[in-house]
Amino acid sequence: MKSRPFGATQRVVPTIGQGTWNFPERGVAVQEAKEALRVGIDLGLVHIDTAEMYGNGRAEEVIGEVIRGVPREQLFIVSKVLPSNATFDGTLRACDASLLRLGTDYLDCFLLHWRGAHELGETMRAMERLIDDGKIRSLGVSNFDVDDLEAARAYLQSYPIACNQVLYHLGERSVERHVLPYCGAHGIALVAYSPFGSGDFPSPRSKGGRVLSAVAERRSVSAHAVALAFLTRIDGTFVIPKAARPAHVRDNASASQLELDERDVAEIAAAFPLLSRDGPLATL
Secondary structure (H helix, E strand, O other): OOOOOOOOOOOEEEEOOEOOOOOOOOOHHHHHHHHHHHHHHHOOOOOOEEEHHHHHHHHHHHHHHOOOOOOOOHHHHEEEEHHHOOOOOHHHHHHHHHHHHHHOOOEEEEEEOOOOOOOOOHHHHHHHHHHHHOOOEEEEOOOOOOHHHHHHHHOOOOOEEEEEEEEEOEOOHHHHHHHHHHHHOOOOOOEOEEEEEEOOOOOOOOOOHHHHHHHHHHOOOOOHHHHHHHHEEEEOOOOOOOOOOHHHHHHHHHHHOOOOOHHHHHHHHHHOOOOOOOOOOOOO
């Protein structure tokens, strides 16, 4: 399992993780989703991402049921506080509630889901308090552009930003222009959410899809695995694809062993060009 240091933390984390946004919450589908999480953990996909927003906490409860009995030190669990809850006291309460739903004593990283109306300095102060209290091991942000990252870093007194979680997929590579270089320069991991897009992964019949299929055939893997390998080709990057079915988790895990060569990268980059766009950071 290919792993690398997670930002400024002391943890070495697999480049491929497991996301739980829009995870099934009940019924037969949730049982399959639980099995997918278990399969992923067994395969080494121990970076599990969630948030209090996902299913109004239900995703955290599902994860808690799955990880019960798994040695905690083997896992890297990340959750997020909603901006509407991100006052100083609200951030502390949100963390406690997430810990309760997950059934764990600490989070490996706790993120502000996106920047909202509450004072950013108060949120960062609460994050540092949570580290001091042993409830989180590191702090991070999500959907932050360079200006937001600069602002957050200016408020921190004792601990660095461990990661910035952003929208990053083949059709949306704009973070490579400014955000990714900034993160690399400041020891901040860049974690790609929705790395397959949002229901719009390139069709095998499209120009880009044909390129992915050609690379996949040469490498004896799937087009989805090729996409994940491309997004994690740069040091300091991670991906958290959602996979609610065991077969999809196994396919995602195969990307961890895939090393693209210069030809592969050049063909994919040409098929999915980096667009010139200096507007707000793209989000879902």
